[in-house]
Amino acid sequence: QEKVQQSPESLIVPEGAMVSLNCSFSDSASQSIWWYQQHPGKGPKALISIFSNGNKKEGRLTVYLNRASLHVSLHIKDSQPSDSAVYLCAVSMPGGNNKLTFGQGTVLSVIP
């Protein structure tokens, strides 16, 4: 079964800082890697996904995938207090049903 590990567990940064979140997965056959954002008392919401090796940029978000090292990272530029949330890394496996295996999450706090 796929294992997904995230680091750090929690992170506190000042407003405007660059944020870097890490995720390691165990199976090189994994398909897409997703990052979800979850605010307190809410359901997770998809932020960005990546399938191919390399990087993908959307607005203030950049994600880097290295399949050889089984590692993906999410970088948030110019962080805002509204970015304070739990960030979840999720990996989908081949099989045609888009089953996702989630990491335990990173709690991000952006201090004004």
Place this chain on the structure above:
Amino acid sequence: EAAVTQSPRNKVAVTGGKVTLSCNQTNNHNNMYWYRQDTGHGLRLIHYSYGAGSTEKGDIPDGYKASRPSQENFSLILELATPSQTSVYFCASGRDIYAEQFFGPGTRLTVL
């Protein structure tokens, strides 16, 4: 935007009782999922469905049943609730493989 609703939002049940959690999506998505979220474990997949009439076991199906009577509705059933099933339950829907999953707001279940 895709809409997934869950009911009830909060539920207190007694050990040994039957609990039914309901999920409705108006996105016409084929795939639907039930997860539970516990501190330290992240989101874990309980059951999922490819379409009306189908249910599949996820990673932690023991003690749970699922029902998909229509494209829009997906229920999670706890026939004999136990305190270990106290958790927050999320329903999600997705169009197909590789597509993002849209989550509902969650149901907080407490089994006494």
